[in-house]
Amino acid sequence: MRCFNCNEEVRRNWNYCPNCGVNLRRRRAYEKYPGLLDFSSIFDEIDREFREIERMFRRFTMPPPRERRGGGVSIKISSEPGKEPRVEVRTFGDFKDKEPEILQRLGVKEAKPKAQRLPPKVTEEPETKVERRGNRVIYRIKVPGVKSEEDIDVQRLRESVEVRAYAQDKAYFTLFSIPKRARIAATRLEGDEFVIEVEE
Numbered sequence: 106m107r108c109f110n111c112n113e114e115v116r117r118n119w120n121y122c123p124n125c126g127v128n129l130r131r132r133r134a135y136e137k138y139p140g141l142l143d144f145s146s147i148f149d150e151i152d153r154e155f156r157e158i159e160r161m162f163r164r165f166t167m168p169p170p171r172e173r174r175g176g177g178v179s180i181k182i183s184s185e186p187g188k189e190p191r192v193e194v195r196t197f198g199d200f201k202d203k204e205p206e207i208l209q210r211l212g213v214k215e216a217k218p219k220a221q222r223l224p225p226k227v228t229e230e231p232e233t234k235v236e237r238r239g240n241r242v243i244y245r246i247k248v249p250g251v252k253s254e255e256d257i258d259v260q261r262l263r264e265s266v267e268v269r270a271y272a273q274d275k276a277y278f279t280l281f282s283i284p285k286r287a288r289i290a291a292t293r294l295e296g297d298e299f300v301i302e303v304e305e
């Protein structure tokens with residue numbers, strides 16, 4: 106077989122191309138799970154940029170051992186149906202001052218800091234209606250007073266979904282179980298209802 110990046114001859118059991126260094130294992134995963142292809146160009150670009158960033162850090166003079174704090178770079182990629190994948194980059198420790206350069210190299214816009222939210226005076230469990238349509242389960246969660254999706258936090262846990270919604274000095278909190286392999290297919294705010302569609 107040939108490397109998808111540089112077209113050099115490679116063996117099927119190799120994880121990396123010896124010529125260009127690209128991750129061959131990832132390409133095999135894309136072929137096995139075609140739904141991941143949407144991310145292939147992002148992953149390939151991140152691979153290239155990280156090789157460049159690694160070269161940049163080799164030139165970076167580290168402080169003496171007693172002054173080192175350590176640090177690292179974290180990348181989170183998420184996507185929703187019909188929307189561009191979202192890439193978030195965070196740096197910490199010794200790498201924090203390099204964050205603007207890393208963001209620029211990866212073409213990622215700096216995230217706006219979230220507004221500080223005051224602790225709610227009241228937290229209640231919202232009324233939730235559940236309906237099934239084909240292979241989708243639709244949860245309609247009543248959240249009166251919530252103005253936008255920015256005021257709603259959705260966490261996909263291993264076998265459940267956690268929803269926190271904020272309306273002025275009130276918070277809504279609910280948690281519901283979903284199968285391990287299910288995925289959140291869509292979310293939207295419709296009037297005073299937050300709708301989550303889960304595909305099983």
